[in-house]
Amino acid sequence: MxxxxxxxxxxxxxxxxxxxxxxxxxxxxxxxxxxxxxxxxxxxxxxxxxxxxxxxxxxxxxxxxxxxxxxxxxxxxxxxxxxxxxxxxxxxxxxxxxxxxxxxxxxxxxxxxxxxxxxxxxxxxxxxxxxxxxTLVYGAARDRSLTEIARMARRVGFFVLPRGADGLRQPVHVQDLADATLAVMDADAASGRSYALPGGETLAYAQMVERTLASLQPPARLIRMPAPMFKAAVAIAHMFGKMQGLGDAAVVRMHEDLVFDVEPAHVDFGYAPRAFNPTDAMFSLSPKGTSFVA
Ligand SMILES: NC(=O)c1ccc[n+]([C@@H]2O[C@H](COP(=O)([O-])OP(=O)(O)OC[C@H]3O[C@@H](n4cnc5c(N)ncnc54)[C@H](OP(=O)(O)O)[C@@H]3O)[C@@H](O)[C@H]2O)c1
Incomplete structure (x- = not known):
């Protein structure tokens, strides 16, 4: 054993x-x-x-x-x-x-x-x-990105993004990461190497958020506003101690592509992550606080 x-x-x-x-x-x-x-x-x-x-x-x-x-x-x-x-x-x-x-x-x-x-x-x-x-992790309702967005959107029925927040993302499900961890174990080629583990679909930041909001029960809406107006709204939220995790650099990155090559992990240990098909449960913490949804 x-x-x-x-x-x-x-x-x-x-x-x-x-x-x-x-x-x-x-x-x-x-x-x-x-x-x-x-x-x-x-x-x-x-x-x-x-x-x-x-x-x-x-x-x-x-x-x-x-x-x-x-x-x-x-x-x-x-x-x-x-x-x-x-x-x-x-x-x-x-x-x-x-x-x-x-x-x-x-x-x-x-x-x-x-x-x-x-x-x-x-x-x-x-x-x-x-x-x-x-890359950006989701699936267990414990991440600080999509679950946080879902939590805010559930309260008011919408979420706001600046126009142009269309940098590419590859959200990766926690179960795919767990499967990769075990697959790596017996892959000799993986010794002494670092691998990016992106999700199985590349989509624009706003599209990723929109799909997340659409999966909620009830669904929430994505509202897009001019970037300067969004910046002012975030500054006001910061004054009230809200959205502290959303700094200037994070807002700039929404416009940037963060894309990684899945191929090395695929070749060396068969990594084949799923496409981004979120469900409400992936953003809902169970009463025990240990939600895990495959
Ligand atoms: N979340 C993401 O989007 C993301 C993206 C890229 C990379 N990663 C990396 O993936 C790894 C796991 O991420 P995760 O999201 O699963 O993390 P997580 O949910 O925040 O859990 C981290 C775990 O680390 C333990 N821990 C935290 N601080 C510790 C400390 N000072 N000493 C000892 N243990 C400590 C905690 O265990 P206890 O509380 O039980 O001690 C906790 O269970 C991390 O290396 C993270 O940087 C995460």
Whole structure:
């Protein structure tokens, strides 16, 4: 029976990854800062990437589905033996490297440094490491982009975008990411490499939002307004402490294409993500707060 150590297993990508590991017969030890329920072949340890007690000395694979920079430092410190490491980074490493926002550039720099650190340590230890970089994630009602848009639109029946917010996007479903994580495990070609994991359809930002709004029960409308008017509306929202995540750089990016090539992941481990067909449930948190919709 193969064994795994999982960081970030309570997250929107982590939940389906652990489900896939268990379904494939793995024994899983997962680390969380909050109490989680053990199940057959799944043991939760309380801790984080600074400290976790009771970690196994050896596992077949380590999966990192939480903050990559913290994980890279943990990996540097640990004496744990693991022939395989699969860690999630982000396409932000590319899309934010030239951002006008210094904080966003810093995120990109830290992600890149963390990726390099992980590859260097894995090489020293003769372990095989693979970095996975998803695009915009959806599907578990826990993302901070489309679910956030759906949440606001449900309240008022519409959502507003500036004209020209037509940069291309490739939203990727959490289940496709979980399937990719397991597929990578046995793909030798993936050792020492980073892969973008885009969704299976490329569409304009406004089209992606419009389709999301149309999937809601009841559906909500997309309203498009001139960019200066939109900017003023966001500034007013910020004055009232709303839409804080929507900075100038994020608004500029709505007009930019963020498109990644699916081919390397397809060739090396058969990655074949689904098209973007959202449903209301993908943006509705279950009463337990752990909604996961395949
Ligand atoms: N969401 C996206 O659109 C997106 C896009 C590209 C890349 N990614 C990357 O994919 C990975 C997973 O993303 P996600 O959206 O599934 O994340 P998420 O839902 O926010 O979950 C992250 C998990 O990481 C753990 N975590 C957070 N901070 C931690 C810390 N300081 N120390 C230890 N554990 C910590 C949390 O576990 P506990 O609370 O249980 O400790 C949480 O379950 C991340 O590396 C993220 O950067 C996400």
């Amino acid at each position: 193969r064994s795994a150590l999982v960081f970030g297993g309570s997250g929107q990508i982590g939940v389906p990854v652990i489900e896939r590991l268990l379904a494939d017969g793995w024994r899983v030890v997962a680390v969380s800062r909050t109490p989680q329920a053990d199940r057959e072949r799944l043991t939760w340890l309380r801790g984080d990437l600074q400290q976790a007690q009771g970690l196994p000395g050896r596992v077949d694979a380590i999966f990192s589905l939480g903050p990559l920079d913290h994980f890279s430092h943990w990996y540097e410190r640990t004496a744990m033996v693991a022939p395989r490491v699969i860690a999630f980074g982000s396409t932000s490493v590319e899309t934010k490297q030239d951002s006008a926002d210094a904080h966003e550039r810093d995120i990109a720099d830290r992600l890149r440094a963390a990726e390099s650190r992980i590859f260097a340590i894995a090489r020293e230890r003769q372990a095989k490491a693979t970095l996975l970089r998803p």
